[in-house]
Amino acid sequence: xxxxxxxxxxxxxxxxxxxxxxxxxPVVIMLISAMYNAADTYFVGFLGTTETAAVGxxxxxxxxxxxxxxxxxxxxxxxxxxxxxxxxGSDAExxxxxxxxxxxxxxxxxxxxxxxxxxxxxxxxxxxKTILPHALSYLRxxxxxxxxxxxxxxxxxxxxxxxxxxxxxxxMTSGALLxxxxxxxxxxxxxMGVSGAALATMISQTVSCVLLFIINRTGKQNVPILPRNFxxxxxxxxxxxxxxxxxxLRQSVMSLAxxxxxxxxxxxxxEVIAAVSIVNRVVMISGSAIIxxxxxxxxxxxxxxxxxxxxxxxxxxxxxxxVSGVILAVLSVLVFIFAPDIIAAFRKDDAEVxxxxxxxxxxxxxxxxxxxxxVLNNMMLQTMGKALPANILAFARQGxxxxxxxFILTPLFDVTGILLSTPLADLxxxxxALPLGIRAMKKDLVE
Numbered sequence: 001x002x003x004x005x006x007x008x009x010x011x012x013x014x015x016x017x018x019x020x021x022x023x024x025x026p027v028v029i030m031l032i033s034a035m036y037n038a039a040d041t042y043f044v045g046f047l048g049t050t051e052t053a054a055v056g057x058x059x060x061x062x063x064x065x066x067x068x069x070x071x072x073x074x075x076x077x078x079x080x081x082x083x084x085x086x087x088x089g090s091d092a093e094x095x096x097x098x099x100x101x102x103x104x105x106x107x108x109x110x111x112x113x114x115x116x117x118x119x120x121x122x123x124x125x126x127x128x129k130t131i132l133p134h135a136l137s138y139l140r141x142x143x144x145x146x147x148x149x150x151x152x153x154x155x156x157x158x159x160x161x162x163x164x165x166x167x168x169x170x171x172m173t174s175g176a177l178l179x180x181x182x183x184x185x186x187x188x189x190x191x192m193g194v195s196g197a198a199l200a201t202m203i204s205q206t207v208s209c210v211l212l213f214i215i216n217r218t219g220k221q222n223v224p225i226l227p228r229n230f231x232x233x234x235x236x237x238x239x240x241x242x243x244x245x246x247x248x249l250r251q252s253v254m255s256l257a258x259x260x261x262x263x264x265x266x267x268x269x270x271e272v273i274a275a276v277s278i279v280n281r282v283v284m285i286s287g288s289a290i291i292x293x294x295x296x297x298x299x300x301x302x303x304x305x306x307x308x309x310x311x312x313x314x315x316x317x318x319x320x321x322x323v324s325g326v327i328l329a330v331l332s333v334l335v336f337i338f339a340p341d342i343i344a345a346f347r348k349d350d351a352e353v354x355x356x357x358x359x360x361x362x363x364x365x366x367x368x369x370x371x372x373x374x375v376l377n378n379m380m381l382q383t384m385g386k387a388l389p390a391n392i393l394a395f396a397r398q399g400x401x402x403x404x405x406x407f408i409l410t411p412l413f414d415v416t417g418i419l420l421s422t423p424l425a426d427l428x429x430x431x432x433a434l435p436l437g438i439r440a441m442k443k444d445l446v447e
Contacts, residue, residue, distance in 0.1 A: 006221070007087060010163055010303035015316040023296020023320075025169035026160060030288035030295070032176040038281040038346075040197040043183045045278075045346045051194050052347060053270045054134035056277020057126045058198075060258040061139060065110060065146050067251030069153025072103035075244025076154065077161030078383050080223060081299050084162065085306025089223070096158050097229035098236045103154040107147030114143040126262025130270060137195035145202030148209040155212035155225075162223055163299045167215050175208030246382045250394035257398035257406075264410050264418050271350060272415055275357035278346045283364055286331050290324045290372055294379040301383045310445040317380055317441075324372030335365040360419040367426035374429055377437035384444060389436050396432050401425035 010018070044051045076099025083092040114121060118136060127135040152171070159168040179200050186196030216222050258280070265272040297320045304312040335342065343357035374393070381390035402425035409417030409424075 006163055007084065007303070007307075010085070010300065011307050011309055011312070015300060015304075015312050016319050019293075019296050019300055019316050019319060021296075022163060022165055022299055023293045025165035026295035027289050027292030029156070029165075029169050029172045029176075030292035031285070032173050034281075034285040034288040038285060039180050039183050040201060041278060041281050042346055043187050044194055044197050047187070047193060049274045049347065049350050049353060050130050050270050051134050052353075053273040053277060054127070054131045054138055054194055055197065056273055056280070057122070057131060057135055057258075057262050058138050058142060059277065059280060060125045060255040060262070061114070061121070061142060063251050063255035063258060065107070065142070065149045066153060067248050067255065068106045068110065068146075069103065069150040070157070070247035070251055071244040072099045072106065072150070072240060073154040073157025073244070074161075074247040074382065075099065075240030075242070077157040078243030078298075078302060078385065079239045080158060081161040081163075081302025081383070082306035082385070084223075085303040092162075092223045093226070093229045094231040095236065095239065096223045096225050097227065098231050099158060099240060100151065100154055100225050101227070101230050102232065102237075102240075104147050104151045107150035110146040110150070111143050114139070114146070118143075125259055126266055126273070128266055128270065128273075131273070134194045137193070138198040141195060141198035141202045145205050148202075148206040152205055152209040152212055155209065155216060158225075159212070159216065159222065160295060161299050161302060162221075163303070164219070164222060165296065165299070167219060167222070168212065171208050171212035171215055174211055175204040175206075178207055179204035242385055242387045243382065245387060246378060246390035246394035249391050250378070250398075253395055253398040257402045260403050260406050261418065264406050265415075268415050268418075269352075271352045272356055272418070274347060274350070275343070275353045275360060276418070278343055278353070278357050279360045279364065281346075282335070282342055282361060283368075286335060286368060287371055287375070289327055290375055293320055293324055293327075294375050296320075297376065298379050298383045301380055305384050313380075313384075314441060314445050317376060320376050321372060324376065325369065328369040328372050332365045332368040335368065336362050339365070356415065356419070359416075360422075363419050363423045364426075367423040367430075370426055370430040373437065374426075374433045377433050377440070381436070381440060384440070386440065386444065389440070393429075393433055393436055397425050397429040400432075401428045 040055050044055050076095050079095045080092045122132055122135040122139060156168040156172050182200035183197055186192045186200050190196060216225050261276055262273055265276055297316055300316045301313050339358040339361040340354055343354045347353045378390060378393045402421055405421040405424055409421050
């Protein structure tokens with residue numbers, strides 16, 4: 001499709017069918033990405049509880065890298081979708097180039113700083129003396145791949161916000177499937193242990209980045225990323241920050257919260273850290289379909305909001321909310337029933353990890369259905385360019401609620417306090433998101 005045809009499709013097709021078509025590739029990407037993120041934990045689980053905990057504490061660094069990718073990908077992508085909705089192709093091209101090239105440089109900065117301060121970084125993330133050697137081995141390769149990880153996420157989101165999410169799926173899933181193949185090869189066949197898992201991730205992310213760049217350059221229907229369109233400047237970066245800051249804030253505070261979780265768990269042993277790590281991966285898989293659905297909603301929201309077709313935005317939002325409610329209710333029941341089996345799949349030889357992880361997973365399953373309203377509202381506000389409420393909601397779960405709850409509940413209830421903090425944070429975030437979403441519907445989407 002050319003630009004005019006794409007505009008007609010995005011602004012006149014039935015929104016329900018359009019959202020499903022836009023959402024299918026992101027859902028696949030999110031599910032596969034969540035599964036291959038869990039693959040490191042799964043395969044490393046055969047090495048031991050301490051090794052599993054090492055991968056778990058590295059989760060915070062992965063969140064920082066993803067935060068950079070989402071900042072530039074969502075920031076540039078949100079602007080691009082609104083520019084295409086307003087039929088400003090030139091502005092979209094400049095933003096695509098600026099977002100991508102700046103993202104690669106930002107990844108390079110993360111690499112340099114991380115490698116220089118590698119040992120202090122591992123300790124800050126929550127590594128104990130027994131976990132530290134394995135954490136260093138894992139973090140080193142993850143940091144080397146940071147520029148490609150940030151760039152791959154940026155490219156995928158730039159494609160997605162144009163309505164070309166299928167092309168992004170090809171690049172992202174190719175790397176994800178490669179990672180699942182390389183993990184056992186490097187960990188067991190080449191006897192690289194934890195470092196093998198990280199090397200597999202680094203190679204896979206690099207392959208995804210290269211494929212996505214080739215796809216962008218060769219597809220006639222894509223906004224091209226060309227060096228001549230690189231336009232760094234105050235206005236460009238303000239627009240990126242406006243559209244991407246909620247994602248940056250959400251991922252950054254998620255990383256910070258993971259650090260506090262690890263540090264709160266550390267006095268109770270590596271088993272608790274390992275259990276929390278496994279639960280985080282499982283919850284990520286459980287919620288990935290809803291995030292993918294929301295990512296399918298975002299280009300529909302951006303195009304139609306840019307074209308001032310507010311009724312279509314509201315219909316698309318309500319449809320996504322209904323679909324997410326059904327999916328999350330079913331998942332919540334299944335996760336609660338099969339929690340011990342799910343945890344055992346990652347660490348079947350450690351009864352204590354299974355016991356702690358099962359309790360944590362069952363607690364979280366109780367508030368899982370609430371995440372649909374939270375995620376979809378955050379994405380709608382972000383895509384509409386409503387930076388303040390989007391940032392408040394992005395920061396709320398970890399910043400306003402989870403971290404303070406850890407400080408309050410852990411001294412009172414020990415490990416149980418740690419496990420209860422996350423579902424309580426979900427409940428409080430939902431209570432905050434409720435009026436924000438209703439206000440947006442009544443004030444910002446008035447036809």
